[in-house]
Amino acid sequence: MREILVAGNWKMNGSTTANKALISGIVSAVPEGSGFRLLVCPPFPFLASVANLLSGSKVALGAQNVSEHDSGAFTGETSASMLKDVGCEYVIVGHSERRAMYAETSVQVAAKFQAAQTAGIIPILCVGETLAQRESGTTQEVIDEQLDAVLDSAGVEAFATAVIAYEPVWAIGTGMTATPEQAQDVHKHIRARLAEQNAVLADKVQILYGGSMKGENAAGLLCMPDIDGGLIGGASLKANDFLAIAKAAAQSYTNS
């Protein structure tokens, strides 16, 4: 059975003071049980201090972006080995905000995915369609293009140490959540796409849902057969909201 991953993408939020309160609220009330893992992804300047706050807890640390380059004259960039150095186990690559606002291409995202793995970090590859793409019936083509860029460059075996997050752009920060059935349809498609090349591996890959996930809708999403966790924005910024999703994850693993 696949473990559930509940990952908080803090985006550009936080401060030294706020982070202390948030992390202590989370680590002091991690639900009992097994079969699930919690992860927080703060902005770069806070990675080292949050790593400190997390030490001795069961909550993992990740970053929100990484350079595709190793080192050198890339002003403002952060390499995967630096992330590893400060204690990151995961990094988000290809978030739709980066694709849309910073013009990251699928080829560049694939290079970031590989840079992370080379440094021993698990990439969380984000894929997802816009509302216009969904309405024009091209959701699967969009997902396939984003996924295939990584499959073509890294190979299906690379997904043995990677996580995928399906994040419909229209559900991000809008309060509009994909229904469990809508999300399940896409998750199933993603797994099938990987299974065309390696069915055993495809069955093991964690596929997270992201887009206005919160305590009230988490259980319904997490009980779907191909939804293995959540990538959470807004609701990851308050300990109680994040813990409500963690509780739903613990419960869902126990029930399945």
Ligand code: 13P
């Ligand atoms: P929200 O949970 O705020 O919709 O954000 C989702 C997201 O983009 C996580 O990466």
